[in-house]
């Protein structure tokens with residue numbers, strides 16, 4: 132009997148043969164009605180709650196704790212206790228065992244995490260499945276390897292853990308940002324109080340179950356959910372020794388001001404307005420794929436997104452033509468459909484911000500292109516957008532839109548490309564497309580960006596440090612450099 136015979140009339144009849152729906156089942160995810168905070172290895176009933184939703188359908192998923200100052204205080208006390216009574220004194224090889232365990236459990240449960248990430252955050256399942264989850268596990272594997280080699284990593288500097296790390300993460304890569312923060316902190320012998328973003332708490336809460344499975348000692352990792360006020364309570368808590376923050380430049384600046392003079396260590400990974408620079412000698416079709424991946428990956432909710440495309444004038448027209456044709460093939464819709472390229476915008480607030488900036492682009496005189504596209508009726512959506520005729524002074528060329536919106540500008544010479552690319556308060560990432568190796572190196576030396584990709588974009592690897600220049604923040608995450616913020620080197 133064939134598969135089709137077996138399914139008989141249960142098999143959906145496609146209306147046309149272009150793309151049949153390929154939804155990933157939600158059954159693997161078991162949601163609770165309400166979640167508390169994870170403090171000292173226990174679930175603590177929250178004093179206040181709020182609703183977390185699916186941005187693709189606006190359906191309510193669960194009630195989440197709105198962390199108060201008292202709850203943050205309890206989490207910091209649990210972290211301090213775990214730090215002082217065992218974790219910081221554990222041999223590195225023992226800490227590594229826990230990190231390896233966490234990495235393996237994440238791999239084993241990756242489908243469950245990927246479905247939950249897409250459900251709560253709106254990103255396409257093929258991205259959470261093929262990017263977020265493998266990279267999150269890879270981060271734990273990578274830092275597990277460093278845990279017993281810190282003396283070799285920093286010879287003659289006697290590395291010691293800092294203490295309790297307060298970690299505040301955004302909503303664009305919820306589990307991956309958690310991994311970027313927790314893995315190096317634990318490898319270095321610190322304990323953690325982490326706050327996920329208000330709109331995407333669910334994978335961080337599911338991660339607590341991984342911690343229990345891995346038998347991580349209670350209090351080593353504490354998760355307190357809530358909004359900016361909960362984040363501020365972590366920043367201000369006198370029992371926290373180090374703050375690691377990823378989010379907007381505005382909040383990053385406020386945190387830096389508040390921490391001035393307190394002696395707390397700080398790393399900030401903030402916004403960006405990356406230049407993706409395409410020279411006329413590049414492989415054009417490959418560059419178009421890189422441009423699409425650079426700005427429409429994760430709906431453009433990416434701090435290092437290639438949101439400013441600089442096209443060399445001699446190839447401007449064929450490049451923009453190819454790009455527009457490619458945009459027509461992007462499928463926008465259900466994040467849980469395996470065919471979806473562009474999912475839902477993370478929140479109503481973020482959608483309003485995107486709409487406002489796009490309107491500003493039109494008012495300032497840029498030319499907008501959006502491919503024909505039918506959007507779902509419920510949920511938060513935005514059609515992949517390209518602006519041409521953009522001047523450097525326009526808001527869409529200056530401000531971080533954090534959505535699927537690309538601004539195309541032009542240049543003639545490499546010098547001009549560098550000058551225009553660096554003409555931004557940010558400096559997180561950049562891309563260069565050319566077949567000449569010498570030009571790649573020449574550009575990389577001059578671009579003021581923490582990461583410069585050559586003939587690719589948005590590639591991440593735990594061994595490679597990531598971080599910004601200027602208003603994109605300071606400190607590095609990933610690689611050997613990512614250990615340093617979690618260590619002190621006093622004699």
Ligand code: NDP
Pocket residue numbers: 299300301302303326327328329330357358359360361362363364366377378379380382383385386400401402403433434481484531532533
């Ligand atoms: P925020 O900077 O407000 O959020 C980042 C994290 O910080 C969240 O967990 C947030 O909580 C928390 N937070 C907010 N206020 C405070 C505070 N005063 N003290 C401590 N923690 C705080 O970013 P938004 O979500 O508001 O996004 C706004 C813009 O920021 C976006 O449009 C985008 O341009 C940019 N952004 C950049 C990111 C990056 O990776 N560089 C990531 C996210 C946003 P809560 O979620 O509850 O607000």
